[in-house]
Amino acid sequence: MARKKTLHSNQPAKKRLKPEPYYFITPAIALLILFAVLPILIALVISFTDMDLRGITDWSNISFIGLENYRVLLSDPIFWTSLYNTFFYVIIGVPLVIICSLGAALLLNYGSNKLFQFFRVIYYMPAITNIVAIAVIWGFLYNVSYGLFNQILGFLNSGPVLWLEDPTIAKLSLIILAVWKGIGINMLIYLAALQAIPKDYYEAATIDGASRRLQFFKITFPLLGFATFFITVTTLIGWLQFFEEPFVMTQGGPLDGTISIALFIYETGFSYSNFGYAAAASFVLFVIIIIATLIQFKLRKTQEDL
């Protein structure tokens, strides 16, 4: 009782930090530091060394080489190719995923009967299917001689497309696959956001004589702003780390046409055991992702300020 009283009367004592909230967030912070911050720091340290297979068994074989890895990285044509490819994936893939998932969400928002529910499942299915299984099936679809896509094209009297054999077409083929796989989750987020928009807005707009088109651009799209922001950020990060599709479908080929930064890191690190070099590359990717995300937040802020 007395203590409570002093707290009330004594202003400076009120500013004292209460420890209780920190007890609650300590486990989360500890896990975050252990599994997110620490590995990044370790990767940073490794990126300044020449650690390789002989280095991990005997630490005396590791030597500190400063910025050498970064210097080699910047003059490595394969790294630049992988950088170019990754931006190619991002610039085409990200808008495509957003547009397609928004489109799917809008269509599925029309109704809620069994058919619409069925289609929700259909769109979501690729997101939960194992990538290796997907790769096998799409490998058959893309097969030049026996594949379904070329069979259909043949039926339409147009020549066979070498889906995975030309560097540029192979990139696009992988984007198609990844968009198909990526729609599901984003569509669900959009669908939830769409259903959170109060119906009154549309009723009022209809009474005022606004067309459906106008309703979409003046009501729906602005109110989906946060969902769009969230999806853009997560999708962008996901596509900057584009890995599974080229890894299982093309192994980065043909002519390095599909190698992404993440695949480049995997190869140098785990196929060639060149850990220092891979750490340097992964740090470059880390910085790119941070910058891309900061730009997003900046844009979001200016948008809100308007």
Add this chain to the structure above:
Amino acid sequence: MGKKRLALTASAVALTSIVLGACSNDRESGDITLDVWAIGWEAEQLVNEGYIKAFEDENPGVKVNLQAIPWDNIYDNLLTAVASGSGPDVVQLGTSYMADFSSTGALMPLNDYVEEYPNLDPSHFFEGAVDSIMYNDDMMAVPWYVETRVLYYRTDLLAEVGYPEGPETWEELYDAATRLYERGDGLYALTLPENDDTLPYIFAWQNGVEFETETKGVDFSDPAFIESVDYYTRFFKEDLAPLGLGLDPMQSFVDGIQPMFFEPPFRYQQLIDNYPDFEEWDTKVMPTKENNDSVIGGSNMAVFEWTEHPDEAVAFLSYLTDRDTQIDYFKDVKVLPPRVDAWDDPALQEDKRFYRYFDQLKHSRAQPQVLNWNRINDEWKRSEQRITRAGYSVEEEIADFRSRIEPMIVTEED
């Protein structure tokens, strides 16, 4: 039948081990668990076909805990094991990993055990297989099974173009290929895998190229290498071996679309199993230029240096490389035994087409046992694609390839 045979093998092993006094004393006392990492389907058969049990029966007190790891994951698992300095006692290694892992010092040299376990004696095995187990004159593993490539060809179609016995030499192969190609639209001569990490080296060896240098490095400067790459890539450039059509090699072989290919032994079994009535094919040793060398691949068994039961681990290797075990394992799993004397068994000589592998194995060699070979290999695949797909000239691309791999070559002088 199978059980009887196993029992026989088991008793044979028991007998040898008793005669040789191979059992150490602590085996009778407490229970020892031997952890084994083996790879893929072949490894699972060690359990399924009762080999593990037979070994345990003959070595009371020893329990074998075999984990079959898929080929895709084994390299990562090995890395983790080596990095952490802990892992199984016995491990299966692909022949192409040997140099890298031997260099880490994580494998236990087996030289001192040969006397006690004569099954490990390198003189039992094909020369090419022995190349892959030696590192700096130390024996780091024992060959467990091997594979190599031979030429498969369609007897009927090759007879039509004048080679009823199949092509003998490089010239004949090329000549046969162009004639087969002339049969018409949509028909080709042979399947050559693009991105292959062995065939281009095979052709180079056949042309007399030696990659390995005295100092454990590699050297691609021999002009004969350019010549062999020129020869190899010509099949792609002239469309004799189609590129990027995604044809199934076996189906198009049976359909006669691509009537030749160079294949490891699993293809023999596939053809027999899937097309039992299809008889118009035969095998042949590789076509000759200066020699007809092929590559020897397969798997070795090694012991990690941190094992607490080296004697039991080596006894297990000895059991696996015993002649009778090897013959039985061939009968069950159809992989090629690396022991030369196992090939005397009638089971291996039953089919002439299969027995060709024996002739080829005598003329087979291991891939260069140099550090970073996987990486050099990948750079080579990159160059190969540039030559076959992007029209780079062979000479320039090889020069570029050599400049790219230069920093990766680790020699003894370093």
